[in-house]
Amino acid sequence: MSKKSSVAIGVLGFQGDIEENVAAVKQAAKEMKASATVQLVRYPEEMEKMDGLILPGGESTVQSSLAAIQQSLPVLKKRIAEGMPVLGTCAGMIMLSRRAYDRVVGDTKQKMIGNLDIVVERNAFGRQNDSFEADLDIGIVGKGKFKGIFIRAPAVSEVGKDVEVIAKHGSKIVAVKQKNIIGTAFHPELADDARMHKYFLKMVLDYRKGKA
Template sequence: MSVTIGVLSIQGDVKENLLSVQTAVEQLGINASVCSVKTPEEISRVDGLIIPGGESTTIGQLSLVNGSLKILKEKIENGMPVLGICAGMIMLSNTADDRVVGKTDQPLLDVLDVKLERNSFGRQRESFEANISMNSIDIPNFNGVFIRAPSVSDVGSDVEVLSKVNEKIVAVKKGNIIGTSFHPELTQDVSLHKYFVNLVSNQSN
């Protein structure tokens, strides 16, 4: 049985994620199609979705305008696996404050019970890479690329912390939902994308 994995293609690192998912699918030998999605109709047809890094306010506003947020929220709440990367994790959360400007009034999906701080590690010029481990999902070694990255300052009781950097939470999981502060699509390592592809495949079988 074939599965369809989409990358939300409103703004951000779309191409890089499409390539990473395609590589992951090929390495796993799974029958899956990978596509970019934008409209509610396209989103309704996917079995799993990646919300890429980019500008979370822009992604949220444009998703609200074209009606994608509603279908996205419904599908995630009904169990569709989703991977939110950087801005994508902000989109999944129920609250997001900016380290500099404080509370932000931006559209959020409100499906991940975390308190999130935008630009937690500083602005663009303070981007960095760090070796992280996500042992609970069998990824002991991963090179995390952090660009204007958020961090999670608090998690709900049903949210699992996957990884920390400098005592700041940078990866979380809640059932079918994964959120990362870092950009896995900007490395050659597709182990996190493979984990996600497996999640989608297992959910659909």
């Protein structure tokens, strides 16, 4: 491992709100006074070099079909299994899940990364007119409400035994953690609140420290 003190965070750069996650990581690093570089990643060789990875919001069907080319899926699967911290927001959580089905259309041919032991219901709250903002309690990022921005959001319908539920909206599970993997149904990158990205950056810093 290189001795450089800065951690490298990648944002999967196929489709979706990529730049918003880049900005959120920069904000988090600034608030923590941590040294982190953040870049867009689209090629397997870039994914190999990262200390942490964010899978942004967007359309999961599009992102996973683009990830399937150039053999990115096995690389992502391997890096996450090795312990690289990963944060998936909305579409990103869907891609990380073991299985996803659409509320209306049912099961689809979508290819998954699959390391996160959950089943996800896509478009669980409805279509865009049902997209909503609601305050959430997320203990792991600290006290004080977190603004949940749910855009055609999924929800978690089943969790495996190693999965910790970290946030709920009413009766629905909307954020989970399984060791080095965090999945959120909402968009912390749009919340003007860097706490989730700070928590993730801390995981990445600890992961690097553990490897050094």
